[in-house]
Amino acid sequence: MRSVRARAALGATAVVALALVGAGLAVLLVLRANLTGQAGLQAEVVAREVAGQLALGVPYDRLEMRDEEDHPVQVTDENGRVVAVSKDLEAISGTGTDRVTPAPSTAPASPDGSAPGSGTDDESDDGDDDGPRPEPGRGEVDSDEPDFDNGTATVDGETADHRFASVRATTPAGTTLTVHAGAPLAAEREAVGSVRTAMLAGLPVLLVVVAGVTWLVTRRALRPVEGIRREMAAITASEDVSRRVPEPGSRDEIARLARTTNETLTALEASVERQRRFVADASHELRSPIASLRTQLEVGAAHPELLDLPGAVADTVRLQALAADLLLLARLDAGERPGRTTLDLGVLVHEEVSQRTGDRIAPTVRVPDPDGLEATDSRGQLARAIGNLLDNAERHAEHAVTVSVRRERGGVAVAVTDDGAGVPPNERERVFERFVRLDDARSRDEGGAGLGLAIARDVAVRHGGRLTVGDAPEGGACFELWLPAAD
Template identity: 45%
Template sequence: MKRPALGSVRVKTTLTAVAVVTLALLAACAGLLGVIHHGLVGSAEDTALTRARAVADKTARGRLVERLSVPDGEDSLLQVVTHDGRILAAGDNLTGRGPVADFAPTEDHTHAARDIDLALPPDPTPRPFRLVALAARDMDGRDVTVYAGTSLSTARHTESLLLTAMAPGIPLLLLLVAAVTWHSTGRSLRPVEAIRAEVAEITERDLGRRVPVPATRDEIARLAGTMNATLDRLEQSMDRQRRFVADASHELRNPIAALRAHVEIAIAHPDLLQPPDLLDDVIRVQRLADDLLLLARLDAGEHTRPQPLDLAARARAVVRRRPAGRVPITLQAPDPAPVLGHRDRLDRILDNLLDNAQRHARSTVTLTVETTPDQRTVVLTVHDDGAGIPAADLEQVFTRFTRLDAARSRDAGGAGLGLPIARDIATAHGGTLTAHPGPGATLELRLPLTPHPTD
């Protein structure tokens, strides 16, 4: 793979993973240090408070001595101070010093605690202590404050050791996370790069190629499968387009050639050409051009604004305006058949189906419009008593430029676009158009029923 750009998914994923892990580690370290600090300081405060209460008890019973015994030597502090700042008693390490602190418990608390830094001889370096101030009274009822402190040096040292131990580990862990994320992301994106490279090589003349589908069965595999399915549809669409252009060119060649011949005859020998012959050729070319234009619009997915219509009423209107054909049409549409569609397009379906039926019928054509018992579908059926459609050709009749009767002339048989156009219009309306085997030929149109018909 090429070297990823700064804004690539691989770089962004790695940076995001490192950032998330960094925040998580910092939060974990801060939480761990906070718990350790709280525990050590709380333990030191509890020890100091216990000693302060013992001294307060001695003070209340009059057993207070001037020099207080400090169990841990200079690592602990003990001092009893009156409200005016006079020292009643103190440990050896505070002998000769003034009050170790100036804070006292509030009225609603019996004790208060603070962290202080205090230098004790002979070391001039200040050391940390957790100092507790406890309110007490001597045997005469006078208010005094007992100060007791416990060294925090051990707690600070423990915190320092923890920081020292974690400091080099965090960068190493982040490097490991970055390396693992970079490698795993690269492996995950390798199929994507292969797909991209393959798609870049596909052209309109080489639509048979497909992208590789990884065996991982993950989202990338599904993406590759979807792309191959899209390429299949695109290839089929291009094949249909090529066949359509080839068939259209072939179908237009004969009527245009005939029209040209008639025009040349009209120019050279005006008395030999009958005007209806020239007009028939022009009409035939015009109809074929209209059919091709309509197919192009349907293929392009042209959207028309549908409206509620009564398909039974449309069937009656189409039958009334049609000229009398070779075979009469029997209409059976007693009840309304409401559908949602485009008036001209639905009329085009009716005309195409009736044209096809009259072309092949022997004596009768029956047009039926009805609704299904569940009142969800409108069914329009056109049946003729002709030779029928072979079972093997029930779908072939909807292929463009298909004429099953090879013996009939092109003028009588048409261009083979009527039924394909009718099916495309039916599909665009959310319906279906199917053919059924004999006796005779039966074409069935099904459209969704709409509850509010108008016409």
């Protein structure tokens, strides 16, 4: 089951099958209960009709029983003896006794309420100590809910299932009798069987329809996904990240997936393009000092007296610094997590400034409040960022470079200002791009490679801070590095 469509169709079919089976069982149970209840009601009606006749004193052999073939009747006395049965009743079960032959009655009912063979009135009075005697000439029918049971009855050679109702009645002579009357369950069996057969026949057809509809609907819904997959496969094979996947016109999850995929491809294209420019610019920057160094060495090999040893050393130092910058940028791009220690930025700035003995302009350091200037950062990377800001300020300043450290909005800010020409507002984000230098007239030997500010901003971002540029009070540029304070 590797196909989403197959799994969706199978899952929907299984759920519908379980729901239909449960609903079908419930319908069958309710139908059987209702039909059984109707059969019991019919049996109760027949039983109460016969019990009413007994209560009026009708003799056993004169009882009128309707539909004797469909509603068999058996009457028993207090001792369980059969005293009357319906016509042509050959066998019965489910009534407490399976006898169908009436026993000789010792106290048959009489229309006037007397009971021959039961003794005189005095004897009857002496023998009845348990309660009030029924009204002379009239018995009574028990009004309580009758007892119900299922059984069988054989009438005229045909055996069928019946629902029996048992109703008690008292004759005018005081004899308590139980009337067992049955109603056929053939209609209930036939109805339940018909419904069950229809359900079993229709269930497979319905499940096939559900599976087919689910397959078609899922196929239609996933068609854009297949288009996205094919386009992504083509992009992978061609390595052309400028291509985009098709976006469906709907507003569902698939449309959002397509838009997100295209946004990812756009970001990937920008990253690839940025990487290509980086490699091209790095190659160009490396080519210049390497070519210069090679030329000087070749001249020195041919004419030792013409070897410019200081120039060769300078080109080697520049090549070494550029290689170090490229390596640091590669590590930052790779998401390397440097070690983080708690350090005092005021002390770090003083250390960096004290090491710059050969600068054209000596920076001025201002630390108004020496307390609360701690941050949790990588000492090496942060020192590199501050050093790059000082290099940039010293390169563009006319007479003064100032470094200030202060607390600001839950963090520590290091501001490096100069009195140079400043940075135009429309170029203040571009200066942080790699290999970007605004002074095109300045030669590469006099300036940097355009990586210092890019490295400083990447270090700031990696440490949860930011690096911005604005106008300095002296009229030049003000680069402000903000880092979150240590906990």
